Amino acid sequence: MTTSSRTLGDWFSEFSREAFRLETLDDYSQSGGVDAYHAFLAGEEQPEDYKTAGWVKTVADATRAGKRMYRVHILSRPLTDYLRFELAWGYHRNMAAGEEFFILDTTSHENPIPEAPDFWLFDDETAAVMSYDDNGRYLGVELLADSRLTGFKAYRDTVMERSVPFAEWWAKYGE
Numbered sequence: 001m002t003t004s005s006r007t008l009g010d011w012f013s014e015f016s017r018e019a020f021r022l023e024t025l026d027d028y029s030q031s032g033g034v035d036a037y038h039a040f041l042a043g044e045e046q047p048e049d050y051k052t053a054g055w056v057k058t059v060a061d062a063t064r065a066g067k068r069m070y071r072v073h074i075l076s077r078p079l080t081d082y083l084r085f086e087l088a089w090g091y092h093r094n095m096a097a098g099e100e101f102f103i104l105d106t107t108s109h110e111n112p113i114p115e116a117p118d119f120w121l122f123d124d125e126t127a128a129v130m131s132y133d134d135n136g137r138y139l140g141v142e143l144l145a146d147s148r149l150t151g152f153k154a155y156r157d158t159v160m161e162r163s164v165p166f167a168e169w170w171a172k173y174g175e
Contacts, residue, residue: 006126006143007143008120008128008141008143011120011122011126011128011143012058012062013058013061015062015067015122015123016067016123017067017068017123018067018068018069018070018122018123018124019062019067019068019069019070019120019121019122019123020070020071020072020120020121020156021069021070021071021072021118021119021120021121022071022072022074022116022117022118022119022121022155022156022159023071023072023073023074023118024073024074024116024117024118025118025132025136026075026079026080026082026083027080027082027083027135027136028082028086028132028136028138029082029085029135029136030133030135030136030137030138031132031136031137031138032138033050033053033090035047035049035050036050036085036089037082037085040084040085040088040089041081041085046089046093050089050093051093055094056093056094056097057097059094059097059098059099060097060098062098063097063098063099064098068100069098069099069100070099070100070101070102071099071100071101071102072101072102072103072104072156072159072160072163073086073087073101073102073103073104074104074106074111074113074116074159075103075104075105075106076105076106076107077105077107077173079175082136084175087166087170087174088174088175091166091170095166095167100165100166101165101166102159102160102163102164102165102166103163103164103165103166103169104159104162104163104164105164105169105173109162112158112159112162113155113158113159116155117129117130117131118130118132119152119155121149121152121153121156124149124153125145125149126143126144126145126149127143127144127145127148127149127152128141128142128143128144129141129142129143129144
């Protein structure tokens, strides 16, 4: 069963406790921030509209209200160009707004949940399963609020148990 008429955007303003994100891809370069990604690759400064993007306000509003926003990215080294961009610019920008990040580095360990899709989990009530094409282009979302939630909670618990805080990982492997 899918959720009611709420959209993914609605969930970002309406969740009450926590929003968890699992990222499993090495490339989201066609899904937003494309100009900033190109600026990063060209060695330019961060565009002002990237620094002040609507997402930053969404995160800041939620965390100021006492809500938790956090994510785990499953990745392996060496990092793709996109991951270098996301971690160096995106994660640092969003951390300043209050979002928490964790890394599950599978460079020397197997991925404990290779079948897991990208998703958001809101208040343990709704999973937003994200779809992307092979080029990192966002295709859409399926919102679920049914018996399948147990699996998404298990994915979250598994990766949180095995990941390390981003700042710790970045200090060791960042660029």
